[in-house]
Amino acid sequence: MPKADLRQEKRLLSRKQDMSSELCPRCGTVRNIVKTSRTRMAKDAGRTIKKIRTNVFHCETCHTFVRSEDVETGEKANVKM
Numbered sequence: 001m002p003k004a005d006l007r008q009e010k011r012l013l014s015r016k017q018d019m020s021s022e023l024c025p026r027c028g029t030v031r032n033i034v035k036t037s038r039t040r041m042a043k044d045a046g047r048t049i050k051k052i053r054t055n056v057f058h059c060e061t062c063h064t065f066v067r068s069e070d071v072e073t074g075e076k077a078n079v080k081m
Contacts, residue, residue, distance in 0.1 A: 019033075020032075020033050020035075021033060022057065022066055024061070024062065025064060031061050031062075032060040032061075033058065034058050034059075035057050036056050036058070037053055037054065039051055039052070039053050039054075039073070040054065050072055050073075051072070053070070053073050054070050055071065
């Protein structure tokens, strides 16, 4: 098998491992969850502008909202607010 095919196969395997499953509130069973991300900027108490990534999780089958989480990226924004 050529090296390019092996690299692509590894990528596909890592994508499958990233798929998470959770209990869907609407379906009532464990379903695959689709994650979408959005990045925004916010000021903390010290008036430092930080980037915050919001991850939103929906059911893959019925597209019902499951949960969301805010994660600080650790990066400082280069924008004045």
